[in-house]
Amino acid sequence: MSQPAPNTSKPLWHLDGLQALLTAGSLLNAIAFFAAMPFASIYLATHTPLSNAAIGAVVGGIALIGSVGGVLGGVLVDRFGAVPMMSLGLVAYTGIYVSLTVARETSVIVALLLGLGAARLFVEPGGKKLLSLAAGDDGRIFRVRYMVLCFGAIIGPAIGGVLYNVSVTAFFAVPALFYAGYFVLVLVFRKQLSFQESSGMEAGTHFPLRAAVRDRKLLAAIAAGFAIFLVFSQLESMIPLYIKGEWGQEAVGYFAGLFITNAVLALAFQVPIDWLSRKVSHNLLILIGCAGFALSFACFMAASTQGLVMLYIGIVFWTLGEGVLLPLPDIAIHEIATDDRKGTYFGLSECRYLGFFAGPFIGGLLLAQESVYFVVMALAIFICVPLLVSKGPAIATARSEKKEEAADADV
Structure with a gap:
């Protein structure tokens, strides 16, 4: 499939029909996701007899x-x-959340929550593949997707926080409705979406695992994503513990303020970051x-000696690092994957989320020595630099190479 040349001069939010449709999805x-999952641990602690360790295993198991x-x-x-495959995953999402509105047995609740991870494995690779196909060569669409995730991280918890105190039925019914809406969207426009996918496939192609x-x-992009998520996971795991150690009972309020500031800034920063990405080299943008993150x-x-203001200065730098780096692995995969393997590539790239498991574990080991912890984490983010820097040919050449490799691949 011949892809149009990217138009990096157009505004980041300028989307065509299919791009807008997939972004809405x-x-x-x-x-x-954000209306329910941030409250999963609290729900399990309130409605089941599971220990904290077991609750952590269940919540972690969903992502795993x-x-x-x-x-x-x-x-x-x-x-x-x-x-x-997306339709199957979205029906599963909807059915699971509907079932959670009436589930009361611990074993059933746990099984249903773990089922969310199974539903995800169909929806995420399929959605990213279609978005990548619709975007042509302009990988900036994944910055738009990141902005959408940030917006969801603001709206979702606000909805879930209100409904959690209303009733379990209302709490789980809302994500069920949103996933049902997503399914209806895919169902209504299935012909256009299927055509977008099939037009980039040659007859007789198979998955090139x-x-x-x-x-x-691809492996470099996944490893870079793992390193980024290892560091990024500290904000929701070790940083709150550090704040608690410094400010005690006031830590919850301080961290809530940081989290909200991060979400709002992450959304606002993408447009200037996109502008910056067109003014500086790709490698400089990574640095x-x-x-x-390092700053x-x-x-x-420094907040332990200089006061609370340093936390908020720190979250500004954090959000800059997050806004620049988090979309890059998906952009890299978008550029290197030919149409016939986008699903496999994006599916395999989900392994980078294992950084969310390694990060809290490593951070927990290091946090006892705070100075060591902060230095190690500040340096660890630079692991992604050699993995993401541009070394190869232009995207068009890379795509041509991939097509030749696909023809010879033993699958």
Whole structure:
């Protein structure tokens, strides 16, 4: 499929019909996710006899199934099509949340929550594949997707926080409605979405899993994403513990303020970051993002002696680093994956979310020595630099190489 040249001069928010449709779907997905999942631990602690360790295992297991299972999901998306697989995942999401409105047995609740991870492994690779196909060569669409996630992270918890205190039925019914709406959107426009996918496929193509796991550029993008998420996970795991150690009972309020500031700034920063990405080289942009994270850890460490203001200065730098770096692995995968393997590539890339598991564990080991913790985390983000810097040929050449490799791949 011949892709149009990217028009990086157009505004970031300028979307065509299919791009707008898929972005709307991503928004429904984000609001549904953030309306329920941030409260999952509290719900389990209130409505089940599970220990804190067991609750952590259940909540972590949801993400683990989605990330590791994303490989299977991506393969199935390429094999059977994004629209059927996404429809299956969205029906599963809706059914699970509807079932949670009436579930009362601990074993049933746990099984249903873990099922959310299984639903994710169909929806995420399929959605990203379709978005990548609709975007052509302009990978900036994944910055738009990141903005949508930030917006969902603001709206979703506000909805969930209100409904959690109303009733369990209302709390779980809302994400069910959002996922049902997403399913209806896919169902209504299934012909256009299927055409978008099929127009980029050659007859007789198969999922190139073996070729994917041998693709060094893909593995580099996944490793970079793992390093980014390892560091990024500190904001929701170790930083709150650090604040608690410094400010005691006031920590909850302070962290809530930081979290809201981060979400709002993350949304607002994408347009200037997009402008910056067109003014500086790709490699310099990566270094700017890493420097943002590193400076944030320096500010957080200084807060223990310099006061609360350093936390908020730190969150500004943090959000700069986050806004620059978080979309880059998806943009890289968008650029290196040919149309016939986008589902597999995006599915395999879900493994980078394992950084959310390694990050809190490593951070927990280091936090006892605060100075060591902050220095290690400030340096760890630079692991992604050699993995993301531009070394290869232009995107068009890379796509041509991928097509030749696909023809020869033993699948």
